[in-house]
Amino acid sequence: MTRKLLALSVSVGLAASVPLVYQANPALFHNLASGGLTQITAAPEEERPIPVVNLATLPSQKQLTGRRVELTMGARGHFMGDFRINGRRVEAMIDTGATLVAFNESTARKVGIKLSPDDFRYRIETANGVALAASADLESLEIGRIRVEGVKAVVLQDRALNDILIGMSFLNRLDKFKVENGSMLLEQ
Template sequence: MLRNLVVLGGIAVAFAAVPVVFQSNPDAFHALFSPAPRDEAPASTVAAVHPVTAQPLGRKVSVPADARGHYAASFRLNGRQIDALIDTGATLVAITSSTARRVGLSLNPADFRQSVSTANGVTKAALVTLDRLEIGRISLDDVQAVVLDDHALQTNLIGMSFLNRLEKFQAKDGELLLAQ
C-alpha cells in the first residue's frame, strides 16, 4: 500500500512540474512533442507577411524588414491570427472593423465617435481594449487600440500602445527586435 502511495505521489509531482518546465524552456518542450520532420518539401505558398523568427532565449522576436523596409508579421489577437504592420508612428494599435469582428469585438455605429488622424486624413474610430495581443512568445493583456472602418485603414497596425509596454524594441541591420 505504501509503495503504491509513493509511486502515485511521484507521478503527481511529475505532472505538477510540467508547467514549470514548459515555462522555463518552451522550445525544448515543443521539440519533444512535435512530429518528426518529413523529407518531402512542403507545398509552396505565397504569403504577404514575412515569417517571424523567435529567438531561443527569453521572450524575444526578430521581425525581418520587407523589400520596402517595413516590418510586417503575424500576430495573435484574442487568440486569432492576424497580419499587421509594426508602425512606430502610430500612437495606438489600429485594426480594421473586419478584423475586429473576426476576433470577437462587437461594435455598433455609435461606438465610432473618436476622431483620429491617419495618413488618409481624419476619420472616426472606436476606442477598444484588446484582451490579448501576441507575437511569438511575447504576450500583452489589455492593450489599448482603435477600430477603423475598412476603407480608412488598409492593414492592421501595431502601434506604440503595444511597443511601449515591451522591455525593448530596436531596429538594426534590417530586423526589428522585440523583447518582453
C-alpha cells in the same frame, strides 16, 4: 565527492552557456563546434546537387530564445509579423508612428470585438485624412512567445484603413524593441 560536484557544476554551467554563445556570436559557435568534427570531402562539382531556395518561403519572423522575436524588413521597408489578437491569427505591420494598435471593423469582428455605429464617435487624423474611430481594449496581443494583455486599440471604419498597425500601445509594454541591420528585435 567535492571534485565530482565541482566537475558537475562546471559541466552544467558550460551546457547552459551554449545557447547564449550561439545567440551572441553564431560564427564563433560554429567555429568552436566544427573543431571537434571530422571534415567530409566534398563531391566533385558535377555531382553536387544545386540548392534551390524559394525566397518567398523564407521566414521573415524568427522566434529567438526566451520572449524575443526578430522581424526582418520586407521589400517595402516595413516590419510585418504574424500576431494573435485575442487569440486569433492576423498579419500586422509594426508602426512606431502610431500611438495605438489600429485596425478596421472587419478585423474587429474577426477578433471578437463587437461595435455598433454609435461607438464610432472619435475623429482622428490618419495618413489618409480624418476618419471616425471607436475605442477598444484587446484582451491580448501576441507575437511568438511575447504576450501583452489589456492593450489599447482603435478601430477605424473599413474604408479608412486596410492594414493592421501595431502601435506604441503594444511596443511601450515591451522591455525592449530596436531596429538594427534591417531587423527589428522585440523583447519582453
